[in-house]
Amino acid sequence: MTACAIEPSAGHEDGAAPAGCTLTVDGAYAARLASAGDSWFPERWTLDGPEPYAVPLPRNQPEEPGTEVQPMGDGRVLIHRLVARRHAFSLLYPTGPGTGELPLGAVECPDDSARLRLLPPVPGGEKAYALAVGPRSTSVWLVAGGAFGPERLAELPGRCSGGVWLDRTARLLALDRETGGRTKAVVVDLERGGEVSPLLQIAADSDDRLLLADHDSGLLIVRSDAPSPGRARLGWGVLGSTLPVRFPQCLRLRDCSVTPFAIQPGQMLTPESCAVALRVDGPAGSWIGVWRPAERRVHHLPAPEGWLAGSGLWTADGVLRLPFVTRDVPCGVAQVSPPAAVPPEPEPEPGAQPEETAPPELPPEPAPLDPEHRGHLPQPSSSAGPGPSPAPSAQRPVPLQQAPLGRPVTN
Numbered sequence: 180m181t182a183c184a185i186e187p188s189a190g191h192e193d194g195a196a197p198a199g200c201t202l203t204v205d206g207a208y209a210a211r212l213a214s215a216g217d218s219w220f221p222e223r224w225t226l227d228g229p230e231p232y233a234v235p236l237p238r239n240q241p242e243e244p245g246t247e248v249q250p251m252g253d254g255r256v257l258i259h260r261l262v263a264r265r266h267a268f269s270l271l272y273p274t275g276p277g278t279g280e281l282p283l284g285a286v287e288c289p290d291d292s293a294r295l296r297l298l299p300p301v302p303g304g305e306k307a308y309a310l311a312v313g314p315r316s317t318s319v320w321l322v323a324g325g326a327f328g329p330e331r332l333a334e335l336p337g338r339c340s341g342g343v344w345l346d347r348t349a350r351l352l353a354l355d356r357e358t359g360g361r362t363k364a365v366v367v368d369l370e371r372g373g374e375v376s377p378l379l380q381i382a383a384d385s386d387d388r389l390l391l392a393d394h395d396s397g398l399l400i401v402r403s404d405a406p407s408p409g410r411a412r413l414g415w416g417v418l419g420s421t422l423p424v425r426f427p428q429c430l431r432l433r434d435c436s437v438t439p440f441a442i443q444p445g446q447m448l449t450p451e452s453c454a455v456a457l458r459v460d461g462p463a464g465s466w467i468g469v470w471r472p473a474e475r476r477v478h479h480l481p482a483p484e485g486w487l488a489g490s491g492l493w494t495a496d497g498v499l500r501l502p503f504v505t506r507d508v509p510c511g512v513a514q515v516s517p518p519a520a521v522p523p524e525p526e527p528e529p530g531a532q533p534e535e536t537a538p539p540e541l542p543p544e545p546a547p548l549d550p551e552h553r554g555h556l557p558q559p560s561s562s563a564g565p566g567p568s569p570a571p572s573a574q575r576p577v578p579l580q581q582a583p584l585g586r587p588v589t590n
Contacts, residue, residue, distance in 0.1 A: 252304020284328030333373025445495030
């Protein structure tokens, strides 16, 4: 057992409504904590049929707002509850008029200063993992799909955050590990006893975090303050490549926060052509950004009404699927086809001075949905913000360093 305590997800502060939902890697199922008045209950969405539909999975008493749920590949829903300093895990499934529950076991947590949360779903959805962060070390747990209940797979020194799967077998897990006052992304090999290898070492004194990774193309989306000390910026690189990490100027939007949440799969040999979905939060509200590494612009698209912000996935042919909930549509998926890729712009003249991109002028209200085409959005026009497309940063790109995965880190 290890010391751990629950870490509320974004949107759970002070009992507020849980934000977003979690989707399986193949997009067949989703799960979220839905509200019924002042109480909460798990809800499973089925998305691989002709029309999405939701199945409520309430138990005998309401759930706490900080309860985590995650869809499994077979349609069951993993639920993570904190019960008297124990992290209890169960699988929920519909049965007749009620909800069945299969207890999986619990992880004891005697130390209130530690945290435990579910890691993102893995391809196939047969297993589920959790990250327990203690005062001086971090543990990776298999909490569903094992033979004997929750099983600790690895423990590494330092406090870790994040969590991105680098392969389709749930063997290589990237974590952002804080040691010596700096945060660096590392790779944990779960089949070799938790051996740790460096993944990002952009600069010796920078904080380098991995946000997303695509299994097909190897595209990595990172956040680092290497190009601008004290100010984290979004960048991209390719796993295993000797090319440097680049930090596009177009991803810097004044007075806005930009959070990537999905990468287009299926682009095996062309990572620079992958579309990346961005959640943009600014003075006008929240909306969708679509960016491709080959382009030096962001396409700004209105979010569907009731979007479960930060949730969504791409199809291989470039359609962005966004789950939403409205009064009239309790379970919907808006399908957005962003503008096609355009040829890359010429490189700027040496010494060109970049300018920070201003946020686009978007209406504060979300785009309404056509009731005759529920779950679908009209294709909006693209915009790179007011004025001409910004020039890329004159800052020289910095390298992405990846050590051999079998070489452990000892410090």
